[in-house]
Amino acid sequence: MTALNYIACLALFCLGAFVRTRTLKQLLLLAASYVFYARGGTGFLAILIASSVLNFAFGELLRRRLTPGLLWAGVVSNVLLLGFFKYLPQLAPGPSNDFFHRIAMPVGMSFWTFQALSYLFDIYREDEINPTLLEFCLYMSFWPTVVMGPICRLPKLLPQFREVHGISLTDLDAGLRRVALGLFMKLVLAQVLGSALAQASKVGANLAGTGGAWGGLDVWLVAIGFGFQLLFDFAGYSHIVIGSARIFGFHLAENFDSPYLSCSPSIFWTRWHMSLSSWIRDYVFVPAATLRREPWWRYFALLFSMILFGIWHGAAVTFLLWGAYHGVFLVLHRIAQQYLPSSRAGVNVAGGGFVSWAVTFLGISLSWILFRTTDLSEAIAMFRAVLSPTSYLHIVLPASYYAVVLASATGYFIYYGLIGQVREKWQTVIPSGIGIFGGTPRIGWASWQKSWWWRGPMIATLTILAAIAVAYQASQATPFIYTLF
Numbered sequence: 001m002t003a004l005n006y007i008a009c010l011a012l013f014c015l016g017a018f019v020r021t022r023t024l025k026q027l028l029l030l031a032a033s034y035v036f037y038a039r040g041g042t043g044f045l046a047i048l049i050a051s052s053v054l055n056f057a058f059g060e061l062l063r064r065r066l067t068p069g070l071l072w073a074g075v076v077s078n079v080l081l082l083g084f085f086k087y088l089p090q091l092a093p094g095p096s097n098d099f100f101h102r103i104a105m106p107v108g109m110s111f112w113t114f115q116a117l118s119y120l121f122d123i124y125r126e127d128e129i130n131p132t133l134l135e136f137c138l139y140m141s142f143w144p145t146v147v148m149g150p151i152c153r154l155p156k157l158l159p160q161f162r163e164v165h166g167i168s169l170t171d172l173d174a175g176l177r178r179v180a181l182g183l184f185m186k187l188v189l190a191q192v193l194g195s196a197l198a199q200a201s202k203v204g205a206n207l208a209g210t211g212g213a214w215g216g217l218d219v220w221l222v223a224i225g226f227g228f229q230l231l232f233d234f235a236g237y238s239h240i241v242i243g244s245a246r247i248f249g250f251h252l253a254e255n256f257d258s259p260y261l262s263c264s265p266s267i268f269w270t271r272w273h274m275s276l277s278s279w280i281r282d283y284v285f286v287p288a289a290t291l292r293r294e295p296w297w298r299y300f301a302l303l304f305s306m307i308l309f310g311i312w313h314g315a316a317v318t319f320l321l322w323g324a325y326h327g328v329f330l331v332l333h334r335i336a337q338q339y340l341p342s343s344r345a346g347v348n349v350a351g352g353g354f355v356s357w358a359v360t361f362l363g364i365s366l367s368w369i370l371f372r373t374t375d376l377s378e379a380i381a382m383f384r385a386v387l388s389p390t391s392y393l394h395i396v397l398p399a400s401y402y403a404v405v406l407a408s409a410t411g412y413f414i415y416y417g418l419i420g421q422v423r424e425k426w427q428t429v430i431p432s433g434i435g436i437f438g439g440t441p442r443i444g445w446a447s448w449q450k451s452w453w454w455r456g457p458m459i460a461t462l463t464i465l466a467a468i469a470v471a472y473q474a475s476q477a478t479p480f481i482y483t484l485f
Contacts, residue, residue, distance in 0.1 A: 009036040009143060017167050017248050026134050026161055029142070036143040037107075044106035051081060052140040055116040056133050062123045063130075074120045082113045090315040108147040110312065112140050114279055119154050121283050129154050135161055144245040148237060150255045150275035160250050171249050178243025185236030189408060193229035196404040197222070200397055207396065208378065214385040216392035219369065220362075222382070225405040227368045228412065231259065234273070258416045260364075263356045265329045268364055276312075280305050299334070303327035313371075318379055322370040329363055 009032045016028035038045045058074035085105040092100035119136070122129055131139065131154060138161055139154050140146075200222050207214060238255035245252050253275045262268035269277045288301035303324065310323020369382050385391040 009033075013143070013248060020164055022162055022164055023134070025164060026138055029161070030134065030138045033138065033141040033143040033146060037141055037146055040107045047081075047085075047106050047109075048112065048141055048146075049137070051078070051112070051116060052137045053133070055119060055140070056131075056136045058120055059123050059136070062120065066124065066126070071120060071124045075117060078113050078117055078120075082109060085109060087315040108149075111149045111151055112146055114151050114276070115140060115145075115154075118151075118279060118283060122153070122155065127155060129158060131158055144241045144250070145252065148234075148241075150238060150241070150253045151279055152253055152275070156253065157250075163249075165249055167248060171246050175243040175245070175247035178239045178246060180243075182236045182239030182241075182243060185232045185239065187236075190229050190232035190236060192404060193225055193232065193408055196401050197225055197229055200225070200401055203396055203398075204378065208381075212396065213391065214382055215395045215397070216385050216388065217395055218397045219382045219385045220365070221397065221402055221405050222372075223365045223368045224409060225401070226372045227260075227365050228405070228408050230368070230371075231256070231412075232408075260361060260412065261357070261416055262360055262364075263353065264360055265326065265333050265363065268360060269326075269330070277309075280309050284308060299331045302330050302334070306330065314374075316374045317376055318370045318374055321376075321379075322367055325367050325370060329367075 012028050012032035012035065016025045016032065019025040019028060034045060034049075037048060054077065055074065058070065058077070062070050062074070085103060086109065089101050089103045089105075092098075119129070119139075135158060136154075139152070139157055142152070142157070145152055200218075203218075204214070204222075206212070235256040242252045242254070255274050257271040257274065259268050259271040262271055285301055285305040288304065289298045291297070291301075304327070306327030307320060307323040309326070310319045310321070313319045313322075366383075366386065369379050373379050
């Protein structure tokens with residue numbers, strides 16, 4: 001049934017691309033999105049539709065009476081619905097097979113709930129958005145984003161839903177290259193690191209069972225390796241989604257922008273999971289930070305926002321501590337910006353220099369220890385190894401794991417650090433080129449005729465890869481990591 005869902009979704013979406021009537025196009029896109037989402041179960045689809053209708057109704061009420069009470073009613077309704085499915089099974093006492101522990105969360109619920117909340121907040125801010133029920137339901141269920149984002153804002157998607165256009169060669173070219181990059185990141189890089197990390201997890205379980213201890217270098221490599229696996233997995237998925245939407249002429253929000261090249265934690269969070277971090281900034285941090293003028297209050301608002309960021313990932317102490325870790329890291333960076341001149345000790349604290357990059361990269365990497373495990377005692381043992389000088393005298397992980405992680409990290413920094421610079425220079429010299437290094441291509445039919453010999457086989461190859469990707473994902477024990485959230 002899942003394969004039929006994919007085929008039907010693609011057929012409806014392609015049909016919608018050639019329709020010249022706005023309402024009919026939106027109906028076809030909505031039907032495609034519902035067919036796609038129904039692969040997880042009609043019960044989940046019913047919850048998505050109910051949430052869409054509920055939030056649209058709250059939006060209509062807010063337009064008529066712009067009161068804080070109505071806004072909070074909408075916010076609390078969304079939070080309670082999300083909490084029932086996402087947090088209640090984890091927090092409820094009792095045996096693991098009782099009613100509460102058997103509650104299953106609809107796929108992507110965290111993401112489309114945030115989209116619903118942004119809609120209510122934007123109306124309260126009196127932004128000019130006035131979707132029909134059809135358009136809002138399409139916004140909530142749009143198939144490229146409904147499972148794992150990027151989290152979109154209605155003011156950006158609504159004009160695109162109302163446009164009537166076909167598939168252009170420019171969008172086709174750009175979209176296919178994004179899909180190809182995403183498939184490579186997800187099906188090759190993330191899977192290789194995932195396999196290596198599975199071996200490391202077995203080593204960690206053996207250590208816990210025998211009373212052994214981690215080596216300091218082992219912990220660093222596990223943290224760095226998991227960070228890159230998470231990046232390749234989620235950024236790869238984002239490339240696939242953004243590219244798939246682009247093929248049909250839709251421009252989605254970017255989600256990753258070379259985050260591990262960041263020279264400060266503040267810059268990192270403008271490049272990592274950008275759609276979610278910008279959501280937290282716009283709807284949580286900024287409103288909270290502007291309530292008072294004292295610096296300490298802004299620091300508190302920042303810490304609170306990051307703790308909320310952590311809890312969004314799950315009801316576990318480790319996620320709460322992960323959010324608090326990043327909150328403290330960001331506060332320390334802001335304090336350093338104020339009290340440490342950029343020239344002192346040769347460190348550009350504001351966001352430049354090798355030392356600043358190294359501190360940021362290592363600090364971010366260390367936080368993944370809390371993210372990858374729900375066992376607080378294991379996390380404490382790993383942090384203890386990092387802080388113990390004697391732990392660096394022994395190594396428990398196999399050399400192959402070191403080789404995989406170091407090769408992946410080195411390849412990442414070479415590609416994004418060096419080739420990225422070449423790409424920018426190439427695009428400057430030939431701004432109307434065909435986007436060899438990933439730039440936005442500007443091609444026409446004449447250009448397509450000249451390059452059919454490689455673009456044609458590329459389309460066929462990517463179609464096959466897409467089919468393999470679907471089958472591969474269904475057969476593997478390790479799903480996309482962010483489906484867990």
